[in-house]
Amino acid sequence: MAKKRNIIKNGIFTENPTFVQVIGMCPTLATTTSAVNGIGMGLSTAVVLVCSNCFISLLRKVIPDKVRIPCFIVVIATFVTIVQFLLQAFFSELNQSLGLYIPLIVVNCIILGRAEAFASKNSVLDSICDGIGNGLGFTLALTCIGLIREFLGSGTLFGMTVLPEMFPKTLLFIMAPGAFFTLGTLMAALHYLQAKKAEHTKKGGKEA
Numbered sequence: 001m002a003k004k005r006n007i008i009k010n011g012i013f014t015e016n017p018t019f020v021q022v023i024g025m026c027p028t029l030a031t032t033t034s035a036v037n038g039i040g041m042g043l044s045t046a047v048v049l050v051c052s053n054c055f056i057s058l059l060r061k062v063i064p065d066k067v068r069i070p071c072f073i074v075v076i077a078t079f080v081t082i083v084q085f086l087l088q089a090f091f092s093e094l095n096q097s098l099g100l101y102i103p104l105i106v107v108n109c110i111i112l113g114r115a116e117a118f119a120s121k122n123s124v125l126d127s128i129c130d131g132i133g134n135g136l137g138f139t140l141a142l143t144c145i146g147l148i149r150e151f152l153g154s155g156t157l158f159g160m161t162v163l164p165e166m167f168p169k170t171l172l173f174i175m176a177p178g179a180f181f182t183l184g185t186l187m188a189a190l191h192y193l194q195a196k197k198a199e200h201t202k203k204g205g206k207e208a
Contacts, residue, residue, distance in 0.1 A: 008132055029176070031142070032146040034156075038143040042142040045135060048080050049135045052119070052131070056119040072115045072116065087102060119131075
């Protein structure tokens with residue numbers, strides 16, 4: 001059980017797809033104009049990630065090594081199609097807002113990377129935990145970026161107005177440059193905190 005918790009924790013924090021591995025940047029920068037879009041994109045990717053990891057792990061001893069990548073893509077594309085149909089049926093506004101980026105989950109580096117690096121080499125339960133960890137990590141990152149961009153750019157949070165009309169809004173944050181600026185600032189802050197924590201741990205070890 002401890003191993004599975006560590007796998008999930010690793011995906012969320014230690015090897016966060018966005019802030020640490022810096023992969024899946026296309027949807028990260030393009031869809032985070034609002035917190036709702038960030039959550040929607042993150043959870044859609046997480047569902048595909050968990051399901052594809054599970055099936056690829058189940059089939060890892062059956063899939064021929066020479067054609068593993070095409071097989072992985074077929075599995076991923078199947079779940080992306082299912083997720084897109086569900087969004088169209090139950091969350092049509094979110095589906096329209098995310099647009100092309102839902103089908104593009106098929107070629108998301110996070111999905112294919114975890115399939116190749118983890119699911120194809122580990123048990124089903126471990127692969128599901130890996131999918132949950134990386135999916136939650138990706139969702140958390142997109143939501144944080146979306147919250148900041150929406151708040152500073154539109155004065156709203158989850159579509160609800162929180163800043164008075166007279167408060168100046170920085171429209172740059174809901175444009176493309178704002179995505180890069182927000183991502184870079186969050187990454188710098190996270191790395192700074194990690195460095196401080198490592199330094200503190202190192203000092204504590206020396207004192208002991």
